[in-house]
Amino acid sequence: MSLAAEAFVSQIAGKVPFIHVGNQVVSELGLIVQFTKAKGHSLSDGLDDVQRAEMKAYMELVNNMLLTAELYIQWCDDYTATEISRPRYSSPYSWPLNHILAYQKQWEVRRKMNAIGWSGKSLEQVYEDVSQCCQALSQRLGTQPYFFNKQPTELDALVFGHLFTILTTQLTNDELAEKVKSYTNLLSFCHRIEQAYFKEHDRESQSGSSRHSKGSLP
Amino acid sequence: MAEPMELLCWGGDWDLPSVHTDSLIVLTYAKFSGAKLAVKSIDWTWRTITASVPQLHYEGSTVTEPTQILNFLRKQRFNADYELTAKQGADTMAYIALLEEKLRPALLHTFWVDTENYANLTRPWFTSHSPFPLNFFVPGRQASLALSRILLTKAESPLLNITEVEGKIYSEAKECLNLLSHRLGNFHFFFGDTPTSLDAFVFGHIAPLIKAPLPSGQLQKHLNQLDNLCQFCNAILKNYFNASAEKRTDCSPTTIHDPVDANLQKLTQLVNKESNLIEKMDDNLRSSPQHRPHRHESKPLALAGERNSTPHS
Numbered sequence: 088m089s090l091a092a093e094a095f096v097s098q099i100a101g102k103v104p105f106i107h108v109g110n111q112v113v114s115e116l117g118l119i120v121q122f123t124k125a126k127g128h129s130l131s132d133g134l135d136d137v138q139r140a141e142m143k144a145y146m147e148l149v150n151n152m153l154l155t156a157e158l159y160i161q162w163c164d165d166y167t168a169t170e171i172s173r174p175r176y177s178s179p180y181s182w183p184l185n186h187i188l189a190y191q192k193q194w195e196v197r198r199k200m201n202a203i204g205w206s207g208k209s210l211e212q213v214y215e216d217v218s219q220c221c222q223a224l225s226q227r228l229g230t231q232p233y234f235f236n237k238q239p240t241e242l243d244a245l246v247f248g249h250l251f252t253i254l255t256t257q258l259t260n261d262e263l264a265e266k267v268k269s270y271t272n273l274l275s276f277c278h279r280i281e282q283a284y285f286k287e288h289d290r291e292s293q294s295g296s297s298r299h300s301k302g303s304l305p
Numbered sequence: 306m307a308e309p310m311e312l313l314c315w316g317g318d319w320d321l322p323s324v325h326t327d328s329l330i331v332l333t334y335a336k337f338s339g340a341k342l343a344v345k346s347i348d349w350t351w352r353t354i355t356a357s358v359p360q361l362h363y364e365g366s367t368v369t370e371p372t373q374i375l376n377f378l379r380k381q382r383f384n385a386d387y388e389l390t391a392k393q394g395a396d397t398m399a400y401i402a403l404l405e406e407k408l409r410p411a412l413l414h415t416f417w418v419d420t421e422n423y424a425n426l427t428r429p430w431f432t433s434h435s436p437f438p439l440n441f442f443v444p445g446r447q448a449s450l451a452l453s454r455i456l457l458t459k460a461e462s463p464l465l466n467i468t469e470v471e472g473k474i475y476s477e478a479k480e481c482l483n484l485l486s487h488r489l490g491n492f493h494f495f496f497g498d499t500p501t502s503l504d505a506f507v508f509g510h511i512a513p514l515i516k517a518p519l520p521s522g523q524l525q526k527h528l529n530q531l532d533n534l535c536q537f538c539n540a541i542l543k544n545y546f547n548a549s550a551e552k553r554t555d556c557s558p559t560t561i562h563d564p565v566d567a568n569l570q571k572l573t574q575l576v577n578k579e580s581n582l583i584e585k586m587d588d589n590l591r592s593s594p595q596h597r598p599h600r601h602e603s604k605p606l607a608l609a610g611e612r613n614s615t616p617h618s
Contacts, residue, residue: 140484141396148402202450202457204370223395 138235142242145227145234149242152220153249155205156213160263162196164210167258218266225270232279239280246273247280309343310381311362316346316434319516322546324430326412328359330371330509336545337500340383348434353443371509372401375502386501393496397503400488400495403481404510410455411478411524412510417451418467421521479527482511486531493540504541512538 134142161172176192177185200206205213224246233239234246250273254264268274312335314328323329323346335342342361347353361368361377368377379386386394416427423444431447432440452467459470485507494500495507511528515538519525529535 136487137490140488141399143480143484144396144399144403147406148399151402151406199457202454219398223398226391226395227399229392 134235134240142235142240145224145242146245148220148223149245149249152216153253155200155203156217156220156263157249157253158196159200159205159208159213160210160258162193163200163206168193171258214262214266217263221267221270221273225273228272228276230272233276243276243280247277250277251281309341312342312344313347313352313360313362314344314358316348318430319513319518320542321512321516324513324517325358326409326509326513327371328509329512330505331359331361331374333508333541333545334375334378334385334502334505335383337502337505338378338383338385340378340381349436351436351439353435354439354446371506375505385499385505388499389496389501393501397501400485400503401506403484404506407477407481408510410459410474412514413451413455414471414474415514415519415522415524416517417448418455419521422519423448425520426517475524478524482524482528482531482534486534489533489537491533493537500541504537507534508538508541512542 160167162168173189173193177189179185180188197206208216228234234242250267253267254274254277258264312328312331314323314332315325317323321329322332322344332342332344334340347358352358357369359369359371359374361374363377363381368374378384386397389397415422417423428444428448431444435443455470455474456467459474489495492498494504496503511534514522514525514528515535517525
């Protein structure tokens with residue numbers, strides 16, 4: 088399938104990321120993790136029940152706070168939405184589909200924020216929430232290399248994904264990135280994972296990086 | 306003396322101080338931290354549709370939402386989390402997020418979307434606790450809010466409808482309850498022996514599920530199998546909400562008194578019975594022919610006569 092058609096399909100299905108294995112397509116982080124576990128590769132085997140409960144809890148915290156905050160900043164803050172999110176979201180499509188899809192996405196995200204009670208929050212409060220979430224993660228990480236000591240787990244992958252996105256995506260102001268950077272152990276955590284696992288990948292993706300992301304961490 | 310803080314919340318039933326999860330969280334935290342709250346229930350007032358509950362009023366300022374209210378109480382030096390380490394504080398945030406994401410959708414579904422529960426339990430309760438004519442609107446509004454929240458957060462695309470999401474949210478909720486049970490283990494509270502805000506949040510979510518008489522409750526059945534969570538819930542009710550539970554059961558006065566009084570009553574009755582018996586015996590003795598000790602003074606001759614006569618008879 089051509090890249091545009093695939094992107095179109097994934098937008099309609101709505102579930103990115105997805106992996107393609109043979110003739111199976113699995114989407115969403117939770118299902119991908121289950122799929123790889125079934126194939127015999129699992130990162131959290133070494134954890135006991137209490138630790139697994141903690142890991143799941145922290146993953147929910149990240150989803151609840153960081154993901155919602157990212158969506159809020161992208162779509163509910165008018166300036167960011169107009170300058171960055173809508174143009175970026177509608178870039179693969181031609182007129183009038185690009186306008187329709189962008190506004191539809193914005194409307195959907197705002198409805199969701201309304202339902203969970205985030206629509207009453209100001210941008211400052213959202214930054215404050217992100218800061219608290221990062222503080223919790225920072226305290227949990229402490230001086231360990233990974234969240235559950237020596238081995239990386241799904242939680243490390245999830246946290247890295249979100250923090251990397253926040254740190255490398257250029258927005259209208261850098262306040263969010265600054266807040267994350269103030270937690271030095273989280274910053275070094277991201278650097279460490281980037282160096283260890285993505286050094287090769289980074290060199291390949293330099294040429295194909297999107298308009299609004301810097302190639303690597305500052 | 307500062308005026309007391311006033312809390313607006315939904316009323317209670319089924320042995321609970323409130324049937325509403327968020328109100329229950331705030332009430333429990335207040336008990337844990339020793340904050341004195343003047344609780345005003347919004348049942349049967351117009352606030353059932355106007356107010357966002359729970360709401361804390363203090364010296365002119367109003368705070369809503371459980372997390373905001375708990376922050377406010379902490380600033381007023383009512384802090385149940387004082388002894389937690391930084392890591393435990395981080396864990397608290399994480400577990401609260403887990404409850405909100407995994408358990409709350411299933412709770413909303415059980416009470417407000419599941420047709421049997423809604424028609425037989427939730428709607429009648431809220432209708433009977435709202436004033437006319439609001440009783441026509443309040444339950445329906447809550448139900449549609451619940452449904453939209455579930456669909457918007459759990460159903461990833463507009464193509465899914467509620468039945469497809471049901472399986473997913475219930476399995477996630479069961480997993481969440483299992484995780485909580487593992488984390489609690491054999492301890493009294495989540496962080497050792499003293500209750501904290503996490504205990505308040507967990508109690509607020511699971512207590513209605515345990516206590517409500519739900520007609521169709523697969524999640525309730527699953528929860529009842531997790532003994533340590535049920536004991537946790539009952540222990541909090543017994544230790545922190547005992548007084549209000551007693552008032553609500555409407556016992557007759559004698560049974561509220563200590564068992565000492567009951568024993569005293571029994572003893573008194575026995576003593577009365579004994580004294581009655583003794584009196585009867587006394588009467589019998591007095592009326593018997595052989596012993597007339599009272600006749601000595603009044604009839605000395607007759608006595609002498611009797612005395613003389615008895616050896617002969």
